[in-house]
Amino acid sequence: MMPEPTTPDAIRLALHGVGCRFGKVTAVDDVTLELRAGEFVSLLGPSGCGKTTTLRMIAGFIHPTAGTIAMDGEVLSSPSGSQPPQRRNMSMIFQSYAIWPHMTVAQNVAFGVKLRGLNAATVKQKVERILDIVRLRHLAERYPATLSGGQQQRVALARAMVVEPRVLLLDEPLSNLDASLREEMRFEIRRLHDEFRMTSIYVTHDQAEAMVTSHRIAVMNHGRVEQVGTPYAIYNNPKTRFVAGFIGRTNLLEGKAQGRVIRFDGFAADTTLFAFAAELDGDATLSVRPQSIGLAGAAPAPVAGRRMWSIEGTVTQRAYLGEFWDYIVAPLGGNMPLRVSAPPAVDFDVGARVWMSIDPTQVVHVT
């Protein structure tokens, strides 16, 4: 398969101010998102946040009620009209793989290319090539009912990719698989993408899936995109409480800043610890990941040149999860418990007095 003659970082797909209302329900609200050719972007968010609706507008099954969707500079969808799905040169993969039970693996994969009027030899060559890539060549003559879930999913992927779509759209493609297969398939999708560099949008509510597969993640909530960024940026620099809490676990600490002090329920911090000190005034929320909090049985000794935020508390709950301890620690004299992940060797009983120490560079100010 030849990549299309586009410069690698040309904008392939552009959504500008896209909205979709169903009567009184605003399913998608003012979404702006651009994908470069070859980029893999996930739409990540909870059930009902508008992911599928966004994907279906991109595919052309639903018309936006606001904004535009353009591919390679040409507007495909706007409130005044949409190009039909079959003219868009996109492939979509659904949660239910929708492969045909009465066709073999090879026939399923060949179906879309045959429709394009290619000769038999070319079809055969394309099908064999893609079956090699998804590692199904040895099963080419099998019927779907005799395949595992992961194998069926790979048939669906092969069928979507063999037609060389300009954009590949995937809607929760792994949600029918069991947990371990899902984990394996995430890497498989990433591998296929690294090989083909197909411009792809991947819808999921599973943060790990989004992080493994994607160059960038667009986190959606209530129809809006709250933040777009690399997995690293989204995790380490969430802009909002929602993003901080949806991507991994976190402690959201609600405080009140006044002068050089920010007070929480039972503890406080010197605001000058934080690079964002200048932003703090009045009510503020800080996000601290459980694994960014160290635990010790005594007050930590000061280290020259390194300022830490130290909070004294009592262990109120703990669970052993093998790879780490999951602690709940209540700061003294308050009612704002913190969740702390500690390595297996950091072993404190319930009731133990502990000191939590937090590297201020690991604390994020969220809105």
Ligand SMILES: Nc1ncnc2c1ncn2[C@@H]1O[C@H](COP(=O)(O)OP(=O)(O)OP(=O)(O)O)[C@@H](O)[C@H]1O
């Ligand atoms: N045809 C429709 N008519 C009315 N409301 C709709 C229609 N399609 C979707 N909605 C509503 O729009 C919102 C977004 O739906 P959408 O299917 O895009 O969510 P989603 O993020 O894909 O969720 P999930 O993770 O559950 O698949 C929901 O509140 C849904 O009920």
Ligand SMILES: [Mg+2]
């Ligand atoms: Mg959906």
